[in-house]
Amino acid sequence: MQWTKVLGLGLGAAAFLGLGIILGHFAIPKEASSPAPQDLDLQILETVMGQLNASRIRENLRELSREPHVATSPRDEDLVQLLLQRWRDPESGLDSAEASNYEVLLSFPSQEQPNLVHVVGPTGDIIYSCRQTEENLTGEQGGPDVVQPYAAYAPPGSPQGLLVYANRGSEEDFKELQTQGIKLEGTIALTRYGGVGRGAKAVNAAKHRVAAVLVYTDPADINDGLSSPSETFPNSWYLPPSGVERGSYYEYFGDPLTPYLPAIPSSFRLDLANVSGFPPIPTQPIGFQDARDLLCQVNVSVHNRLELRNSSNVLGIIRGAVEPDRYVLYGNHRDSWVHGAVDPSSGTAVLLELSRVLGTLLKKGTWRPRRSIVFASWGAEEFGLIGSTEFTEEFFNKLQERTVAYINVDISVFANATLRVQGTPPVQSVVFSATKEIRSPGPGNLSIYDNWIRYFNRSSPVYGLVPSLGSLGAGSDYAPFIHFLGISSMDLAYTYDRSKTSARIYPTYHTAFDTFDYVDKFLDPGFGSHQAVAQTAGSVILRLSDSFFLPLNVSDYSETLLSFLQAAQQDLGALLEQHSISLGPLVAAVEKFDAEAAALGERISTLQNGSPDPLQVRMLNDQLMLLERTFLNPRAFPEERYYSHVLWAPRTGSVATFPGLSNACSRARDTAPGSEAWAEVQRQISIVVMALEGAAATLRPVADL
């Protein structure tokens, strides 16, 4: 070969090599070094939806509700082991699962001396005795594990007095009796469930020196008026005449001896003399059969005892693949009053099915979420949300810093008509997205969303007609998460068609008739509604744990703020003006929040249309996750234990506005201008303004400070 040719070949090769290097470096996408960020996988979502199985939920429920399992009972502890076994299963378990326990103060009837209610004659002879337990209609209402109906935390005592019917036991009810000239001192007040909280009936009665309170379940409230044995369980879903609603009569929540401290053994415990919130007088619930038969002079013997017990929470974890320090929490309580097939086992049955399906995908190596998922089975909820509250006290900071949202499914199915959701505005959008994609269990081919909107709806200025979410009170374990920690929360369930029943709640609530057969025959035959709740919760969990951008829509808070503001202007504006109190700063703060939320929404869209790096999205997600926290102010309502959320604290005032403002106005209304009460109105407005301004500040571009 000639040397010129060799050179020519060499040069040519070099040129091609160079071109190749350039092409290789610039023209081929760099998959290895910049993979697409992990995001919600629709295939996985579909798999999960398909695998959530009604029959398995039914089998879970059968096992969970086989025996009574009141908090801390041996059967409650057996269920702790069942949960641990499921969550540690090598084929369908989670990454890890642990039980932890707290030493908490519970209240139980005495085994030796049952609580008694007698009607006594003029000479003290017993004319009539109320039932000590429910009638054993299905073979499940008897036996040592069925706790006698009682009012937890009611003090012992054996007063005797004339029976006075006091309706619902509200303040107004007792005042009305007084107005009618009825002497209340030393009487036994017969009240019915509903209207005011359980404990409040005794508190109100005690103010009139009533000696004891009986609380019965009225067929009009719970059974759509039906009361005969042939019309009630086991012949229908209605409560039998002997059914008695148990319940906690404690005013607050959490362990009564350790407010704001976890009830670990070393924690300081209040002296019993310093505990507040227990009913002041003996109180006993009874069935309507007995209520109907009560006459004249009544003797009530309550022998409840306070006991320190160890109550367990069980926590199961799926570690996040990318952001393990972001937690999606899903929980329900485990303890029941008796068998608790509906309350709470219908929720726990769903919890176990969800953890099985996700655990199986995990163990197969098919899937691991972007963020961590935590499943929780809380103890001693029935006594006052004790397990969940102690947990939030123990891990306050960590949970506040890292929790994306809390999802609660307690009673998963009250009835079969429709989904019902309570939650704060940021969770609305993710629930909507989830429910639009899932078939409703009823007849027809509607989505859960389309069915839901038929029962609960509102006209949104932004979206038009949408399903309406209820707000979160303190009815289940979401309470400490939203009110004490400021974590965006929701509670999911299937529930009634209100045109078909006016029952205050499902009729066997907290009675010995809340059993598996009750659910299987009357509440959700086929378990389709249970499956629908499992699918809804499963989809919400996956969306929250897997989506690259957190699906929390903070701008949905604007509608709430605007409606609160409008209520204040319309219903309090004139009154406030008389006292020279301006709502101007509140108007400005709401507008500022609205503008900042909208601007953030636009920045999110822009980012979603680009290819943002994971750190940018993390910073944005932190803004979304932490928005709810900005509404907390531990000094806003010092007299309201745990309640720090300035938008969702309990509202006693009649105006549907910011609760602190509504309550303060209601108290100030009849006081003189310049009173302390009017100063408190001004302070409450400032607290809301500060919270809204602070919230708006966290939504601004982060580098603007």
Place this chain on the structure above:
Amino acid sequence: MQWTKVLGLGLGAAAFLGLGIILGHFAIPKEASSPAPQDLDLQILETVMGQLNASRIRENLRELSREPHVATSPRDEDLVQLLLQRWRDPESGLDSAEASNYEVLLSFPSQEQPNLVHVVGPTGDIIYSCRQTEENLTGEQGGPDVVQPYAAYAPPGSPQGLLVYANRGSEEDFKELQTQGIKLEGTIALTRYGGVGRGAKAVNAAKHRVAAVLVYTDPADINDGLSSPSETFPNSWYLPPSGVERGSYYEYFGDPLTPYLPAIPSSFRLDLANVSGFPPIPTQPIGFQDARDLLCQVNVSVHNRLELRNSSNVLGIIRGAVEPDRYVLYGNHRDSWVHGAVDPSSGTAVLLELSRVLGTLLKKGTWRPRRSIVFASWGAEEFGLIGSTEFTEEFFNKLQERTVAYINVDISVFANATLRVQGTPPVQSVVFSATKEIRSPGPGNLSIYDNWIRYFNRSSPVYGLVPSLGSLGAGSDYAPFIHFLGISSMDLAYTYDRSKTSARIYPTYHTAFDTFDYVDKFLDPGFGSHQAVAQTAGSVILRLSDSFFLPLNVSDYSETLLSFLQAAQQDLGALLEQHSISLGPLVAAVEKFDAEAAALGERISTLQNGSPDPLQVRMLNDQLMLLERTFLNPRAFPEERYYSHVLWAPRTGSVATFPGLSNACSRARDTAPGSEAWAEVQRQISIVVMALEGAAATLRPVADL
């Protein structure tokens, strides 16, 4: 050409092209798609250290202290404009700068009726009058802008009574006088500065029905005993006989009318009748010249007036390039009592030099930090840390969520001997790293660190002999950041050789003699110490804002916890045992914290030796940044306004342990077993245990919950 050759050439070229593509794709580092994460750049650090300039600091100080600039005065507002101008300079400014203001309650002497102190004879004739202002020694002590010496927030009044010397005005001092049979009612108490807080002197005096309090500066406390004009300023750094220390006599901090609310115009303001923390009786500071001459019957006329004023903060921002939502805050107050050359302008002069050097690099495009840097010039600090406190109230959540650390440089130079640092344990390591690399201004060739260790040191169980950091009280604007928000904080200054002077503080503190010449001639001729503080602060800022891994060493908290624990065991153990109170849970909690902190340290090392992605490091940095927050408990000390940090709340008990425990024991000591006070001891132990357990929980691997 033959076709076989063409084919051969083509094949060869294709092969080379292919090889090139392979080489290009796999063998060349992908700079564009996975750049090394932005980290501390030592070159930039060196540049910044080199450019921080003593002469420029001197010029800053000359301008800043040219005129008196008490909070909200026209000159204070001029300085707001100066700061804005500097921070908006196109060549050396920051990304943005804004002033914001609060409407706050300040206290000033009357222009028309100066406060007076007279000695009166038996017939009411004036025998002697104290000076109304300082002697005009340098031409700068006269004029309308020099505020008359006064006790801010002391109430007006003109009592007359016998003079009683009451030493430092502590509780013990008044008790001692009482023991000696001296009738205190209706007297004027003459006290000297030091020992207890300013306001406390009046509070203590009022308990004994003293009519008014005078407070003078004793030459023994401030001048190493020297008092003649020839020995004092302008002939030395010592305070002239006519010098009077001004100061706020308010007990708390923040705007007195808006505790826990920002003092924006719309915020609710307390009625004056409901404000607590003001001195209860007329109080007036005087110079030692006057103090020496006072005799017998004294008349004090105080005409202070409370006024609502607008006080400005100025904030300047350098946006972070990678994590703009992480803030390194650096601040100082702007307002002085008179010219305030030392307090606070020596700090502001450093602040301006730092912002100039960093701003210049920024504007040139040479550098932008990884995280955001925020410079702050606070208003109305002298009246009670008002500007900084209102700022933390207004942006509570956002600052808590995002602030890496707060660095305070108030008085940057008290004297030239050594660096002095107050701070929480996590900042120790970054200050050590910075000061080891900077030359000390004094003679010799020591680093700031090596010089520092000669003056302040301790034997660390972990590191051996190291410089010792002081703890943070409430002496400057760091107080709301550490006590109210739980942000790791530090205060930097150059200070005294204690073997050379026993002055309580630099002698002209809060007097009209704190002027530029005083600094230039006596305090820091050449401004080398100012430059040293600027370099230290600059290096700390760069390390905190630029390092990929946050240089906060949380495991350094273990030593503090252990020393608190040992003090409790040694000095309280026996007493607690008598009352059946165990320290066991506290021991266990400290051990758990220590173990978790050590384990985290190991995980950091492992990660640093690998090539972690930015999200992993972000999660770790969040654990470090938020650790300090876990020690906050807003319900721990309800009577201590703003103090929520369970490790650094004010300690009044004598035992150097956890403040809540120390104080509770000190109160319980003389009460009966089972008293409320002993219950409080147990509650305080639980609060610390919960905080430490919570802290340990946040240090655990994040996916373990």
